[in-house]
Every structure is written in structure tokens, then in C-alpha cells.
Amino acid sequence: MTDRAAAIAAAIADQISQGTYPTGTQLPSHAALCETYGATRPTIQEALRLLHHQHLITSSQGIGTFVARTAPPTINRTPSPHREPTHPIEPPVITRVTLADIEAALLDLDPGTPAFAVSRLVMDVETRVRALHRILLPYPTAAAHDDAALTTPSTSPAELYTALARHHRRLTWWETITTRTATPDEAIALQIPRRSGHVLITTRTTRGRRDTPLLLEHTTSSATAATIAYRLTSAPTTARTKTT
The missing domain is CATH 1.10.10.10 (Winged helix-like DNA-binding domain superfamily/Winged helix DNA-binding domain)
Incomplete structure (x- = not known):
């Protein structure tokens, strides 16, 4: 795939x-x-x-x-008091980019829409597992909210979600998880052994009022060291996601 x-x-x-x-x-x-x-x-x-x-x-x-006539339940999560599950190993790298076709489709925006890209190398505070984390915050999302946290690209993920929750009250996420062979740079950054050189990629779209897409996240980690657990519900009730 x-x-x-x-x-x-x-x-x-x-x-x-x-x-x-x-x-x-x-x-x-x-x-x-x-x-x-x-x-x-x-x-x-x-x-x-x-x-x-x-x-x-x-x-x-x-x-x-x-x-399909009968689709499986989707994953819904509501925001709770935010905890930073990881700490940065290196300072975030902040760039201004334009959305590629697939990124734009996930965010219901036109290809080429400008966005802030914030990339971090982080480590789980409990398991010491490394991950490459990238947030795409489209300019339209930042411009639509009068909130300093959304106009400061270096804002932490927890602060971003807290700010979005202030404006949208309830956030939901759609996630897809894929795996592939790690690139040489990923293998070095994530300390992946040569014999188990695969990464797990979680792509998450955050949605707000009227199911409006707000931002896009990518988390890349070692496929042999990561475990992702979900509580699935068939109704829009609280569910939790934990990545270790």
C-alpha cells in the first residue's frame, strides 16, 4: 500500500x-x-x-x-484536559508551504492553499519511543479564529487543540494508519534497527463545528516499537486514543 x-x-x-x-x-x-x-x-x-x-x-x-449499506462505526474523540505525551528532542522546524493535492482533499481546501508546517522530532515520555510529528495548519484556519495560539506557528499541539476547542467546543478526528519501509533519514532519526526498517504513519484530520476540517497531523514512528489503541463507539460518544 x-x-x-x-x-x-x-x-x-x-x-x-x-x-x-x-x-x-x-x-x-x-x-x-x-x-x-x-x-x-x-x-x-x-x-x-x-x-x-x-x-x-x-x-x-x-x-x-x-x-456500503452498513458501514462500520467511525472513530470519534472529544477533547479532554490535554496532556503532552511527548517532549521535543529538537526545536521545531517551521516552514510555510502550500498544500499538495491529497492534503488539500483531506482538508476540503484547494491545492496550493498556503499553510504553516511545524515539524518536530519527539520522544514518548514513558516508553522513550521516538516519532516524527508534523502539523499542517492552513492559513484559512488561522485567519478564521481571533486567537493568538492559532497564529503562532510554534504553538504546541496541546495548545493548538485547546485553542480550537475554545472556538468549536467539540472536536472530532478522522485517522488513517499505514505502514511502509523507512527512508534512510527516518531510520536514523527514529533509531530504527536495519532489520526492522518499517514505519507506522498516522494521518489525522481534526474537525470542528459542522464537521469543518481544521488541521492535519502526521505522526511517523517505528512500526516495531509503536502500539496504537482505540476505543471504538458506534455513536458520537467519548473515545480515547493513546499512542505509546
Whole structure:
């Protein structure tokens, strides 16, 4: 599974959860999806296979692909008093970027939309496991809120979520988790042994009022050292996520 296919699958799953593609409706054709996401046909097919495995879609030969009649519950989490589970190993690197096609699709924005990118190398305070953490805060999100915490790129993740919760009261998250071979730089930064050179990548979209996407997070950690646990609910009740 390539990162691009996983990101496209996450974007389509997000649209299903929002009701853009209601239960039982037909998805756009492969050609239309290729054009929408700027991807090749094999990549689109790979993304759709992942959605099949997640029981989000079904296919009828010669007819098309449809949103499944009974979709599994999504993961919903509500903000609680924030705890910093990690501490930085190095100072954050702050850059101004433009959103790529997949990032823009996850945030319901146009490709090329400017954003702050804050990248950190962090370590879990309990397990000592390292992770590469990156936040994309689009300029429209920062501009829409009169809050200093959202206009200061170096703001910590906990402070960002606290600020967003002040304005939106209830936040929800959509997450997708993929794995791939670590790049040489990732293997060095995360101290991954050569024989177990795979990383676990969590991509998380934060949503606020009226299910509006607010920011995007990527966390990359060693696949052999990370454990991600969820409490799943079929209704929008409190759930917790802990990464160690």
C-alpha cells in the first residue's frame, strides 16, 4: 500500500463519513477519481481495495462501486484536559508551504492553499519511543479564529487543540494508519534497527463545528516499537486514543 493510495482512501472515507457520498450511492468512475486526485488508475484501484477491506464500499461487476449499506462505526474523540505525551528532542522546524493535492482533499481546501508546517522530532515520555510529528495548519484556519495560539506557528499541539476547542467546543478526528519501509533519514532519526526498517504513519484530520476540517497531523514512528489503541463507539460518544 503506497502512501498516496492510503491518503486517497482516507479522503474518500472522509467524504463518506460526512455524507458527501451517502449510503448506497455510486462513487465516481475510476477515470473521474483519477482526475480528481491527480492519480494513476493503479493508485485509485489500490485505494478502492483498501476501502473494500474496511467494508466502506462494495462493487458490482459491470455496474460500478457503491457506498456500503452498513458501514462500520467511525472513530470519534472529544477533547479532554490535554496532556503532552511527548517532549521535543529538537526545536521545531517551521516552514510555510502550500498544500499538495491529497492534503488539500483531506482538508476540503484547494491545492496550493498556503499553510504553516511545524515539524518536530519527539520522544514518548514513558516508553522513550521516538516519532516524527508534523502539523499542517492552513492559513484559512488561522485567519478564521481571533486567537493568538492559532497564529503562532510554534504553538504546541496541546495548545493548538485547546485553542480550537475554545472556538468549536467539540472536536472530532478522522485517522488513517499505514505502514511502509523507512527512508534512510527516518531510520536514523527514529533509531530504527536495519532489520526492522518499517514505519507506522498516522494521518489525522481534526474537525470542528459542522464537521469543518481544521488541521492535519502526521505522526511517523517505528512500526516495531509503536502500539496504537482505540476505543471504538458506534455513536458520537467519548473515545480515547493513546499512542505509546
